[in-house]
Amino acid sequence: MLYKTLSVITKLFDRVLCQLLGQPSISHLETQLHDKNIQIRQLAEQEKALYRVISKIRASLELETIFRTATKETCKLLRIERIAVYRFYENWGGEFVSDFEFAEPGWDDVETLGNNTVWNDTYLQEHQGGRYRNNETLVVSDIYSAGLSQCHLEILEQFHIRAYATAPIFVGKKLWGVLAAYQHSQPHEWQKLEIQFLSQIATQLGFAVKQAEFLAKAEQKAAELHKANQQQEILFNLVAEIRESLNLETLFKTTVREIRKALRSDRVTIFQFDLESNYTSGAFVSENVLPDYDSALSIKVNDYCFGEKYAVAYHQGRIQVLSDVYQAGLKDCHLQVLEQFQIKAQIVVPLMKGKTLWGLLCVHHCRCSREWETSEIQFIRQLAVQFSVALEHSELLEQSRSQARQLEKANQALALANSQLEKLSKLDGLTKIANRRCFDEFLEQEWNRLIGTENYLSLILFDIDYFKNYNDSYGHLAGDECLIKVARAAQAVLKRPSDLLARYGGEEFIAVLPNTNEAGAIKVTKLIQKSIQKLKIPHIKTNDFQSFVTVSLGVAIQTPTAKSSAQNLIDAADKALYKAKEQGRNKWVCATKVYP
Numbered sequence: 001m002l003y004k005t006l007s008v009i010t011k012l013f014d015r016v017l018c019q020l021l022g023q024p025s026i027s028h029l030e031t032q033l034h035d036k037n038i039q040i041r042q043l044a045e046q047e048k049a050l051y052r053v054i055s056k057i058r059a060s061l062e063l064e065t066i067f068r069t070a071t072k073e074t075c076k077l078l079r080i081e082r083i084a085v086y087r088f089y090e091n092w093g094g095e096f097v098s099d100f101e102f103a104e105p106g107w108d109d110v111e112t113l114g115n116n117t118v119w120n121d122t123y124l125q126e127h128q129g130g131r132y133r134n135n136e137t138l139v140v141s142d143i144y145s146a147g148l149s150q151c152h153l154e155i156l157e158q159f160h161i162r163a164y165a166t167a168p169i170f171v172g173k174k175l176w177g178v179l180a181a182y183q184h185s186q187p188h189e190w191q192k193l194e195i196q197f198l199s200q201i202a203t204q205l206g207f208a209v210k211q212a213e214f215l216a217k218a219e220q221k222a223a224e225l226h227k228a229n230q231q232q233e234i235l236f237n238l239v240a241e242i243r244e245s246l247n248l249e250t251l252f253k254t255t256v257r258e259i260r261k262a263l264r265s266d267r268v269t270i271f272q273f274d275l276e277s278n279y280t281s282g283a284f285v286s287e288n289v290l291p292d293y294d295s296a297l298s299i300k301v302n303d304y305c306f307g308e309k310y311a312v313a314y315h316q317g318r319i320q321v322l323s324d325v326y327q328a329g330l331k332d333c334h335l336q337v338l339e340q341f342q343i344k345a346q347i348v349v350p351l352m353k354g355k356t357l358w359g360l361l362c363v364h365h366c367r368c369s370r371e372w373e374t375s376e377i378q379f380i381r382q383l384a385v386q387f388s389v390a391l392e393h394s395e396l397l398e399q400s401r402s403q404a405r406q407l408e409k410a411n412q413a414l415a416l417a418n419s420q421l422e423k424l425s426k427l428d429g430l431t432k433i434a435n436r437r438c439f440d441e442f443l444e445q446e447w448n449r450l451i452g453t454e455n456y457l458s459l460i461l462f463d464i465d466y467f468k469n470y471n472d473s474y475g476h477l478a479g480d481e482c483l484i485k486v487a488r489a490a491q492a493v494l495k496r497p498s499d500l501l502a503r504y505g506g507e508e509f510i511a512v513l514p515n516t517n518e519a520g521a522i523k524v525t526k527l528i529q530k531s532i533q534k535l536k537i538p539h540i541k542t543n544d545f546q547s548f549v550t551v552s553l554g555v556a557i558q559t560p561t562a563k564s565s566a567q568n569l570i571d572a573a574d575k576a577l578y579k580a581k582e583q584g585r586n587k588w589v590c591a592t593k594v595y596p
Contacts, residue, residue: 063212067100067205074181074201078194081107081184085169085205087177092125094177107160107184129175132168137195139165142187163188165195167202171209179205224375231379234262251390252286259363259383260288263376267341267364269296273357280307282359293366296341305333315357320348321377324369345370347377349384353391361387428503430480431487439502439510446514447566450559457560458513458521460528461573462490462553465585467507470539470549482537482549483507489531493524510573518557518590525553525588552580553588 071083085100124130131138140146141163143156156164163183169176179202181194237258252270260268267289273282280303284296309331310318322328323345325338338346345365351358361384426438434442443459450457464470464486471479483503490509491501504510511528513521529551537549554577558569576589583589 063209064100066208066212067097068102070201070205070208071100071102074179074198075102075104078181078197080104080181080188082182084180084182085177086166086180088124088129088175092128094124129168132166132178133175135168135170137165137167137199139190139195141189145187160184162186163190165190165198167195167199169202169209170206171213172206176206176209178202228375231262231375234258248391249286253288255361255383255387256286256288259361259380262379263363265363266290266293266366267296267362269362269364270351270359271301271362272359275356278307279311279357280304285359290366293342301337303333303337305331311357314348314350314360317350319350319377319381320346321372322346323371327369342366344368345372347372347380349380350388351384351391352388358388358391428487431484431503433487433491433509434500434502436502436504439500439504439512442500442502443512443566443570446512447560447569450514451562454559455515456517456521456557457569458516458518458524458555458557459569459573460511460513460521460525460553460555461504461508461570461577462510462528462551462588463504463506463508463577465550465552465581466539473540485535485537486532486549486551489535490528493527493531516557521555521557522588522590525555525590529553529586529588550586552577552585554578554580555588555590557590 067085071085075081075083082103083101085097086094087097088094124132127133140148143153143162143164148156159182161182161184163186164180166178166180169179179198181198256268256270259265267287269284269289270286271282272285273279281301283298283300285298287295287297289295310320314320325335325343325345330338341364343364343366345368347363349361351361361380363380426435426441427433428435446457464482467479467482470482474482487501487503487509490511494501494511498514500512502510502512511524513524516524532549532551535549538547539549540547554573554575556569556572556576558564558572560566572591576591580587580589
């Protein structure tokens, strides 16, 4: 009891002290804190609710499902009686969209806003969306205390609306519509968080509409591309067949069949003029037609109107496109011909053979009128051009094929000649082994191939000892013959297809041995040296006890790496050769070693 009394006295003392000091009391601060906590919880709950609604919106790509989900969830979360969507027209009038509305039970039988109700608000029309263009909301807690005009009140009463809040829906920067929340039964004091939530949902609906528009455009574009691709594929196949076929009857049947399938028309025909009739008569020589309609095949057509009025225009390339034959201003004689074949709409393009109007390619739509698309007209135009080419050149096709075969043979002979020329360009003219150019290319190729493999690449550089003396003593013809014999002897030593022997220059030769270590390179070096010694080519001025042609050899072995180059290997072989000569010739040197 004493504790309670002291607590009351303390609170009274605090209150009096706070009043004297001009500060809020503790109880007042506690109340403010309590209210703030409630507000924070409400805000958190609203954020969660918004997230749930957005998640459901984004789960679908279908616009009706998105709006139905959004209006239903918003209606339940705000605890109001109806959510509707108003969509603007181009003239800033508009309508409530029936598929997008949601109402709580008990109010769904009331006259709805959503039966695509047209509501042309003169203020919105005059001001092109009014306040909504500035992304402003409109809130009315009670229509009878909002100062609304009598005509406005009557419209709201018609739909039993007592309170409402609206938020604009923007698609990009364009005002698309309005998201509206309605209360029927009684006034409603709209809370700031409610209006904020309504605006956020409207923003998300704007994103959804934009996404749906993008999707619709993408699907339309995809459909157009698919259709265009189909037409181009058919055109390509027909053009190929037109250019290859010598049988016009087969060509005609293929053409009319594929065109009718591609354009989904009722009949496609090829009409050939009787040229002696001056374009007044002819017959359909090929056709593909649905079973529901009469065949025009082989029917003789006499149309004096065509010869008098249209033949010249078609000869000049005219294309006739009729969406409705009865609205085209045709003469009666022309209409009678069309009615004979149940034609309601058609495309007619000329078929030329050289400079002569040979006939017509006709696409008929018989069940009803039809708006022809530009791509369809272009498709028929392109095909007719190719078909005309086939008419003119069908008899020349075999000649073209014969010329093509001759050209192919000539190309093959030229390719063979070029190949042989390429081989000759890499051969030494005297010794018929690889020349310096071939060596350079081959060494670079093998060097790059072996980089990173840790395999060896070996070079053997050798030249004929005292070759100048040989030429001076025996003459240049004998010198050439000596070079040929040395090249053949060295070439016979190299057994592997991967090895290369080349004339390096003058009396110098070089052997490239891929994937060959030091032992292998030395073995080949010795064999080359011995094979040349066995030739026993006389040489009286060798400056030593032997009187035959000999060679000095330099050997270099290296593992190719990216940090070194093939030139390093050549330089090493050249230095080894130089050392072999210093040691008296008829020797070979590998690195720093000299061998007899």
